[in-house]
Amino acid sequence: MDTTQSDGSGGRPAEGPSRSGSPSQSGGGSDGAPDPRVPWVVGITGASGSLYAAAVLRGLIDAGEPVDLIVSKAARLTLIDETGRSVRDAHWKDDVSAWIGRELAHADVEYWRADDFAAGPSSGSYRAKGFIAVPATAAACAGIALGLSKDLIQRAGEVNLKERRPVVVVPRETPASRSHLQHLLELHDAGAVVVPATPAFYAGSRDLDQVVDFLAGRILDAAGVEHGLYRRWKGDLGAARDDA
Numbered sequence: 428m429d430t431t432q433s434d435g436s437g438g439r440p441a442e443g444p445s446r447s448g449s450p451s452q453s454g455g456g457s458d459g460a461p462d463p464r465v466p467w468v469v470g471i472t473g474a475s476g477s478l479y480a481a482a483v484l485r486g487l488i489d490a491g492e493p494v495d496l497i498v499s500k501a502a503r504l505t506l507i508d509e510t511g512r513s514v515r516d517a518h519w520k521d522d523v524s525a526w527i528g529r530e531l532a533h534a535d536v537e538y539w540r541a542d543d544f545a546a547g548p549s550s551g552s553y554r555a556k557g558f559i560a561v562p563a564t565a566a567a568c569a570g571i572a573l574g575l576s577k578d579l580i581q582r583a584g585e586v587n588l589k590e591r592r593p594v595v596v597v598p599r600e601t602p603a604s605r606s607h608l609q610h611l612l613e614l615h616d617a618g619a620v621v622v623p624a625t626p627a628f629y630a631g632s633r634d635l636d637q638v639v640d641f642l643a644g645r646i647l648d649a650a651g652v653e654h655g656l657y658r659r660w661k662g663d664l665g666a667a668r669d670d671a
Contacts, residue, residue, distance in 0.1 A: 464535065468559070475509065484529070485527050492535075492652060495547065544579065556592065558593070559596075565603075565610070570585075588619060622642075622645055645657075
């Protein structure tokens with residue numbers, strides 16, 4: 428685990444219990460056996476596209492997947508701008524529940540501060556199914572590709588790459604600069620799946636929620652998580668339009 432960077436908080440977790448759901452991995456059982464919880468680590472950065480992040484979180488929770496959530500400071504500002512909602516460290520459960528429209532009392536969700544370099548996802552020995560950055564800023568993509576670890580999102584992304592776990596990044600910024608394209612290529616070459624925040628319309632999408640769900644579904648496809656967020660292509664021209 429890399430804890431060389433600190434914000435002066437001593438690596439403390441978010442205020443109060445941060446877990447809703449099953450017991451923590453930390454420490455494991457008395458015999459040293461690992462706990463069964465293996466979450467998806469989801470990092471939300473400051474790029475526009477909070478609707479995509481909410482849809483992915485709903486998809487993971489509805490699929491019964493454990494989730495470790497990290498929200499950057501810039502993402503909080505974007506969330507306020509796009510939805511009028513905030514995510515506060517001390518009230519994260521209520522805030523996230525109100526934002527995504529899901530009750531978290533029985534969902535297995537853990538929240539980690541983006542400045543907590545002693546958090547579980549900062550270590551390769553912390554068990555995780557993989558990592559999803561949605562939406563991902565150009566800076567976050569660069570930080571993961573280069574191993575900069577400027578915050579917990581970048582560190583968790585790089586950790587999951589080095590551990591050869593599934594990593595999905597969802598860049599939204601457009602147009603892309605040369606350096607951004609280079610970093611995306613480096614992520615691809617390192618084993619990540621790059622899913623640009625580009626919706627499609629062949630699934631019969633008729634409103635914004637369906638457009639968002641299509642992209643969220645493609646993100647979950649890349650992660651290997653089952654869902655029913657959109658109508659899959661079956662080779663019948665116009666079928667989705669006729670069924671809508």
